[in-house]
Each structure stands twice: as structure tokens, then as C-alpha cells.
Amino acid sequence: MNVEQVKQWMQLFSAEIEKNKDYLSQLDTDIGDGDHGNNMARGVKAVEAGLAKDQPTDLAQTFKSIAMSLISKVGGASGPLYGTAFLEMAKAAKDDENDLPALLQAAAAGVAKRGGAKVGDKTMVDVWLPAAADAKQGQLNDAVIDKLVAATKPLRALKGRASYLGERSIGHLDPGAVSTGMLLKTLLQATK
């Protein structure tokens, strides 16, 4: 992965979020506080502005710029989670690591640690951890990602605001898992 590909990735992700803003907020209205689409839209806009301003030249700086934009503009729980994913990639990239599976591994582990969630808790970790493992095996593709996202639907939430709904969280997709799916699919598009 190189800087140009990351920029391309962010453009694709931004367009995808913008297109699905209302859908993400609706998912979040069902089991959360209804602001996921708007928060993410604010975040990706800040990412593009930040990259244009920072003009990063290496991978680590690029990831750090993205992380700081997300951290300072998204808010809620998604801001620190997505911010951590990119901050961890920035740290991993520092050691001249530009191998995609290794970067994804670092991001996924960071997200899981930040939120304290395990696979099966009905959070974005349900997508991050298995997807990173699949990437390592060279088996990450759109169909795999869609399957991971869809698998959050029948689960009962054990973390985050949706956990207060108990049984009533069953039957809804997790909004963070859905936006993570978008992030990973646009990554595959940008790096193919």
C-alpha cells in the first residue's frame, strides 16, 4: 500500500458514507442514538480537508492525519474507534511496514482493545477481527465482508448503547459493523 492508494481509499470511503448517511443514521436510530450517519459524514469530510492541508508524504503521516481528523470531528464512540484504527496503522507503518494484512491486523487489534469488545458482542469488532484474519490468509473479498456484516443481525448486543436494549437489539444490523464493511470494501477497491 502507498500514499496515493490511501488517498484514493479515503475518497471512495467518503463517497460511500455520503451516499449512505441516512441509512446509517436509521440503523443507529433503531438500536442506538441515531447519529452514526451524520457523525461519519462529518468525519470523512474532515479527513479530506485534513489530507489536503497536511499534504502527508509517507504512510505513517497519512494515517496519522486521517486519525486526528476522525478523532477530533466524529465524536461519540465511533470517533475514538475509527481514530484508533488509523493511529495503530500509523504506528505499524512507522517501521516501514506497508504490507496490507499486517496494517489491518494492527488496526483490528487496536479497535478491539479500545472498545473492550469481543467477536460476537454485536459491534464493529465482529467485522474487524475476522476480516484482518482473512486478509492474512489472502482471502478477504466483498462477499466475505458482506457476510461478516450480515452476521451481526441476529446477535444480542453486549457492548455500547445498544446493550441496554437487551433482547430488543436482536434482528438489527450493527451500524458500526455496517460502516466498517464500507471502509474495508473501499480499501479493497483502492488497492486492487
Place this chain on the structure above:
Amino acid sequence: MKKILNDPSDLVPEMMAGMVASYPQYVRLIPDTTAVVRNDKAFTEKHEPRVGVVSGGGSGHEPLHAGFVGLGMLTAAVAGQVFTSPTPDQIYEAIKAANQGRGVLLIIKNYSGDVMNFDMAKDLAGIDDIPVESIVVDDDVAVEDSLYTQGRRGVAGTVFVEKIVGAAAEAGADLKTLVQLGKDVIAQTKTIGVALHAATVPEVGHPGFELGPDEMEYGVGIHNEPGYKREKMVPSAQLAKELLGKIGDQFPGGLADKSFAVLVNGFGATPLGEQFIFANDVLHQLGEAQATAAFTKVGNYVTSLDMTGLSLTLLQLTDKHWLPYLNAPAATIGWGDTRNER
């Protein structure tokens, strides 16, 4: 919706600007943030360094948290958007402003967003070698504390934690001592709330939920989170009995022969007179239960915008130092200036 506002999206910066303009003797804004830090002479002039105490969270709960910044309570506080956690970059600025070289303690209310944003700020401060520790307040006994939820929410009891920890920091306690003190106080703090009318978030424009003209919601959260039951209105004395019963169940052996600090907290649109009527019933029933109210506060401390209703907090005073800390001099917008009391 009728609100005294300009643009709803400017609510937080304009509110913070108004606070510091009205009370410069207590607080000033940290540049380019919606966070405030102490501005009293005891802090701004040369003084013995103390551990900084920083809190924050979503707005809409005023005077919490910025209203408790000042001598004897918080060193700095960060305000997020309405009902939304502040971001790590702003919390980090507050940590730097509060640090006097002895580290900083973060007081966080237990919501996943708040916990994560404060944790990230802690990581950022670690890069600067500022020692930062945190404690998480989870006093709301209306929701179950189980492995299957985020755990109990942090609500009005946070004020007692901020007062006691702030007083101990002022007295010179070190970071490690303050962490333990905060955890011990949180373990003995229990709160339950009731709503007669839900709050209206300005950017949403309508109440978070609808209650019938004769209904009340028991166990409501401070962000319009639903409670554990909805029933017909009852007289104040009966309400006091229900809430004291629910809280009493949380203390092993019940309320008898125990000493408490009591907080009757208005949610924003409850007349103070009604809060005193309720406080009178609570204090009377505590007496009947052979319990002692060693310290009492009544008023709007942790509000929920324009919610009508109130919460009751009991803190069991299991340590002899806690009552003196509650009574120790403080000077903040929300707690008042108690330097000349007693």
C-alpha cells in the same frame, strides 16, 4: 419548541462563552476549545502544585461539569456537544491546562463514548509524559449492572465524587491516593431518577419520549434513556418511599444505622419548591428508618436540559474523611462559594 437560543448548532460555544464572561473569577476558556480551566487567584498565582482533577462529558447537564470548576473541586472541565462525549483533542488540552506537575485524575461518567474518548486523551497525554489516571462513575441503580450491558450509567452522584476528590486534591493528596478515594466513594454512591416530562434536545426539536398527563417514568437516565417502569403520578411522600426503597436495597442491611450524604437533584424544569418538598419527605423517612443524613444538598446540579423530574442520591459515609471533604471550602458556579461557611 421554544428555546432561548440563537442558532442551535452554536449552543455549546455560546453557552461556554457566557459562563466565562459571567464568572471570570472562577473560570476561563482554554483557547480553541469548549473547555474551561480555573481562573481564581489561588490557581493562577504561584502556589503549591496539586494533582489536577479534570472531568467533562456531553452538554445539557449544566452546571455539570464546567460549573464545578474552581477552588476545591475540578481544575478543568470539557464540554462536548449536547448529550455527546467531548473529543480526545479537547480533553487533552484540558489535561495540559490542569497539570501542575503532579499528574491529572480524570472523572468519567460511565458511557461507552465518554470512556473511549477520555482513554484516548490519556494515551495522548502519555506521549507528553503527563501521568494520567481515571475513575469511572456508575451510580445509576435504575439499570442492571451486569456482564450483558455497558454497566451502570454515571448520573447525579458524580457531583459528590467531584466534591470529595476535589477537596482531597486541594488538601495535597497524590494521584494514587485520589484514584483509590474516588473508587471508594463511587462504590458507596447510589442514584435513581424519575421524570414527569422528557427533555427536548434543541437540534432534534421535540421531547425524547412522551408521557401521559398523569404519568411518570421511574429510573429515567439523564439523556432521556427509558427507565424501569411507567406509572400514574403519586404524592411526593410516596415517591420518596419508592426511591428510598430502591436505593436502600443497594446497601447491604438496608438504610438503618447508616450515615449518608443526600443529594436531591432537579433535572432542569422542576421548581426548587417541589425539590424541597421532596427533600423534606426523604429526610423525614430516613429518620424513621434510623438512618442519619449528615450532609444534604438540594437543587439543580446535574440537569437534563428541560426535563421535569428529579433524582435522589445517597452516599454512605463509610469513611470519616468524606464528610469533612464535603464540607471543605469550595468556590464554583454550581456548588456556590462555601469558603465562609462553618
